[in-house]
Amino acid sequence: MVPLPGRETDAAQTFGSAIASQNPIKVVAGAMAYEVDRGWTRAGRAHTCEGAFRHGERVGSPPSSREVFGCEFGLRRLLYDAYMTDIVDPAIEAYAEAHTTAPPDLLEAVASETRATLNAPGMMVGRIEGRFLELLVFGTGAVSILEIGTFSGYSALAMAAGLVPGGSIVTCEIDPVHAGIARRHIAASPYADRIEVMVGPALDTLASLPGPFDLVFIDADKSGYLAYFEAVLAKLSPRGLIVADNTLWSGRILDPTDTSADTLALRAFNDKVATDPRVVAVQTTVRDGVTMIRRAG
Numbered sequence: 001m002v003p004l005p006g007r008e009t010d011a012a013q014t015f016g017s018a019i020a021s022q023n024p025i026k027v028v029a030g031a032m033a034y035e036v037d038r039g040w041t042r043a044g045r046a047h048t049c050e051g052a053f054r055h056g057e058r059v060g061s062p063p064s065s066r067e068v069f070g071c072e073f074g075l076r077r078l079l080y081d082a083y084m085t086d087i088v089d090p091a092i093e094a095y096a097e098a099h100t101t102a103p104p105d106l107l108e109a110v111a112s113e114t115r116a117t118l119n120a121p122g123m124m125v126g127r128i129e130g131r132f133l134e135l136l137v138f139g140t141g142a143v144s145i146l147e148i149g150t151f152s153g154y155s156a157l158a159m160a161a162g163l164v165p166g167g168s169i170v171t172c173e174i175d176p177v178h179a180g181i182a183r184r185h186i187a188a189s190p191y192a193d194r195i196e197v198m199v200g201p202a203l204d205t206l207a208s209l210p211g212p213f214d215l216v217f218i219d220a221d222k223s224g225y226l227a228y229f230e231a232v233l234a235k236l237s238p239r240g241l242i243v244a245d246n247t248l249w250s251g252r253i254l255d256p257t258d259t260s261a262d263t264l265a266l267r268a269f270n271d272k273v274a275t276d277p278r279v280v281a282v283q284t285t286v287r288d289g290v291t292m293i294r295r296a297g
């Protein structure tokens with residue numbers, strides 16, 4: 001990975017100009033960043049994706065078909081570290097981010113290590129959704145929190161900042177490398193006594209946890225969302241909330257040509273929670289789509 005220059009500066013401008021001058025553009029990114037994504041977004045839309053460009057210059061070989069899932073979405077997805085695309089207008093997102101309390105140093109440390117060492121750092125919830133989760137935890141007074149999908153610990157640490165004294169978070173992670181990074185940052189944080197990382201397939205871990213949970217954050221493999229929903233609904237406290245991330249899936253949820261397993265799984269999940277009489281749900285457009293669910297009645 002080649003580090004990119006600063007935020008929305010030369011990389012974004014160069015990239016934006018390259019895109020503006022090549023329409024239909026033939027660009028797919030290798031190592032890219034959010035800032036560049038914004039540059040592209042301002043510059044226009046891509047129609048074909050072919051080869052890999054960096055700073056407007058072709059580098060590397062064409063991406064895999066998994067990476068390019070449809071160029072209009074695909075370029076932006078790749079520019080955002082091959083994982084995430086804004087569904088909110090980037091200028092609005094940037095404004096919202098600038099008007100959200102800055103993350104503490106400990107979260108900046110998680111984010112910078114994640115960007116430097118892990119694939120798909122865009123999986124971190126980031127500043128807006130991190131604060132959103134923190135405020136949900138704070139406002140609901142959730143005492144017992146379950147997270148499915150730890151990654152490097154950003155969201156768990158963000159939620160911990162909103163916990164009442166005596167509250168705790170159990171977070172499930174299948175990848176021992178991710179869990180190791182998260183554990184290290186948690187150990188260095190003021191929340192070491194409140195967050196437990198459990199390694200293994202989340203459904204197995206869940207089976208060993210009695211609950212009840214006041215807040216459950218689902219943010220792991222998308223194909224598991226329906227099973228996670230069923231498993232955690234049974235263990236949700238009467239006024240508990242289930243919060244599911246990425247439910248708009250970079251807008252692919254609406255792309256009729258996208259029949260990938262993850263997209264189908266998220267559509268099934270979204271359809272289920274909107275019609276299941278056991279629950280009341282709201283689909284929000286926070287970041288990549290955050291669905292909040294409570295028990296009905």
Ligand SMILES: C[S@@+](CC[C@H](N)C(=O)[O-])C[C@H]1O[C@@H](n2cnc3c(N)ncnc32)[C@H](O)[C@@H]1O
Pocket residue numbers: 123124125126148149150151152153154155156172173174175178200201202203219220221224
């Ligand atoms: C989107 S990331 C989580 C991001 C994290 N919530 C944050 O904001 O920093 C998803 C994580 O779920 C983990 N994961 C995937 N499948 C899993 C499973 N079956 N059980 C537990 N964790 C899983 C992945 O290894 C990855 O670290």
